[in-house]
Amino acid sequence: MGEDRYESETAYPAAESSGDNCQSLYYDGEVPKSSDLYVFETITTFPYSMMAFCTNRCVDNLECLAVDICDSNGEKSCRLVRFLKLNLTTTDSSKTCRRYKVDKRCGYGRHYDEILKECKPLYVCDFETITEPSCFLEESQNDRFNWNRYSGRTGSTSTGPSGAKVGKYYKYIEASSPRVLGDNAKLVSNRVFKDETYCLSMYYNMYGQTTGTLKIQTRTGNDTAVTHWKKSDGQGTKWHSIELYLPLNDNTEIIIEAIRGSNFYSDIAVDYIVLWPIACP
Numbered sequence: 001m002g003e004d005r006y007e008s009e010t011a012y013p014a015a016e017s018s019g020d021n022c023q024s025l026y027y028d029g030e031v032p033k034s035s036d037l038y039v040f041e042t043i044t045t046f047p048y049s050m051m052a053f054c055t056n057r058c059v060d061n062l063e064c065l066a067v068d069i070c071d072s073n074g075e076k077s078c079r080l081v082r083f084l085k086l087n088l089t090t091t092d093s094s095k096t097c098r099r100y101k102v103d104k105r106c107g108y109g110r111h112y113d114e115i116l117k118e119c120k121p122l123y124v125c126d127f128e129t130i131t132e133p134s135c136f137l138e139e140s141q142n143d144r145f146n147w148n149r150y151s152g153r154t155g156s157t158s159t160g161p162s163g164a165k166v167g168k169y170y171k172y173i174e175a176s177s178p179r180v181l182g183d184n185a186k187l188v189s190n191r192v193f194k195d196e197t198y199c200l201s202m203y204y205n206m207y208g209q210t211t212g213t214l215k216i217q218t219r220t221g222n223d224t225a226v227t228h229w230k231k232s233d234g235q236g237t238k239w240h241s242i243e244l245y246l247p248l249n250d251n252t253e254i255i256i257e258a259i260r261g262s263n264f265y266s267d268i269a270v271d272y273i274v275l276w277p278i279a280c281p
């Protein structure tokens, strides 16, 4: 039923002026109607052409990464979405929206800047490949040990994630011997950033009775590092997400640091770390 209902969208003619705009979105699949998406505008009044209407409000909007066309009980709405969250697929067609992503053909790991009208790097660390050109973080040598790139459940019971949040691989600190209380591992940025607004989004998992601390810092030049976010102790088995405003310039380094707690139940994992060249929601 869900599929058929939406087929009729093509019957709504795009407005004359928006024909080209509609071409810049492509159908990406179904997503749940209710979710923790960052919807920054929802339009419930159904205009003569929902698709064209929504598209017009999305194109030339730096924040708009997708338009969702939703339909429940014959009532249509659309929502403009930024910060696309992952793992949204659902099999319940009564609770889905059709997602149209903005298609600027910048290629993987790049983002179209609607203001500058150019493709810019979208910094992504997904850890799916050992060499990851889009990743802006690397292992620090200025700490006690390195993060592990890993897939599946970590070696110790009752600590660590059961698998990656996105894809197959993630990075984590292995808290077992020889690690001791206070041992730290840092991921540090290896790029020069522009003096612009950035938002860092990240999934993290801090499962374990004796979990230590995970923090996100920036350091400008030789200044003391500034802590922007910090979490300590066990946070349950689930992956959590954060979005964090980071003030960056061409002299700023990003530091993601995990610190081992009092016992080996202290695996800390991260996945799908993205640095967005736009403001946080």
Ligand SMILES: [Ca+2]
Residues within 6 Å of the ligand: 126, 127, 128, 164, 165, 166, 167, 168, 169, 170, 271, 272
């Ligand atoms: Ca991953």
Ligand SMILES: [Ca+2]
Residues within 6 Å of the ligand: 139, 140, 141, 142, 143, 144, 145, 146, 147, 185, 186
């Ligand atoms: Ca290290």
